[in-house]
Amino acid sequence: TDGGARYADYARRLLSLFESRFIDPATGVLREYFGPNWEVDDRFGSERLEPGHMCEWVWLLRRHERLSGVTHDARCAALLGHARALSGEAPSHTLVDEVTIDGVALKDSQRLWPQVELLKALIVQARATGRRPLLDDARALVQQLFRSFLTGAPDGCWRDRFTLDGTFIADSIPGSSLYHLWTAVAELLDDGAAIPAPGRAGAKGTA
Numbered sequence: 001t002d003g004g005a006r007y008a009d010y011a012r013r014l015l016s017l018f019e020s021r022f023i024d025p026a027t028g029v030l031r032e033y034f035g036p037n038w039e040v041d042d043r044f045g046s047e048r049l050e051p052g053h054m055c056e057w058v059w060l061l062r063r064h065e066r067l068s069g070v071t072h073d074a075r076c077a078a079l080l081g082h083a084r085a086l087s088g089e090a091p092s093h094t095l096v097d098e099v100t101i102d103g104v105a106l107k108d109s110q111r112l113w114p115q116v117e118l119l120k121a122l123i124v125q126a127r128a129t130g131r132r133p134l135l136d137d138a139r140a141l142v143q144q145l146f147r148s149f150l151t152g153a154p155d156g157c158w159r160d161r162f163t164l165d166g167t168f169i170a171d172s173i174p175g176s177s178l179y180h181l182w183t184a185v186a187e188l189l190d191d192g193a194a195i196p197a198p199g200r201a202g203a204k205g206t207a
Contacts, residue, residue, distance in 0.1 A: 055120065097109045116184045
């Protein structure tokens, strides 16, 4: 934010950790659970993968790219591809909360935040690559979010969790989801990524 060199150096160190530890060298998926010496094993829950975090890293890498000039095209394409492929059991355009490396859902649930991270990843990838289908996918996802997570809740709030068959199961509205929503809005406003909100035909606003 302030352009300080020490923050850029810290970011480089975090990126190095990401590349050396979090990315599985054999598959390219994002690992999150390790033993005390970075062991990858079922006893440490290493088989648990979260597609939403893979999409969030696409956004983080593209942010780093804009600030540093270091290109992350291949890594971003791979992470987004893995996130979507591993969520094959999810309804169209959405992500499963947690899966195995074989794409088997470990939780029969979909929270809001992974879907918003998918939206962010689609937007930044469309911006970086110029691929129109990614922006089309982002528009379709926005429509789906407004039909499910962003409807039937108090004004300014959301419905946070559904089963994979579309049953609403959340018993709270976690404040942590607001971070994901706001950063998505910031991406949409950043360079005027025009994704119309449902039910606003002819309106000037965007969602």
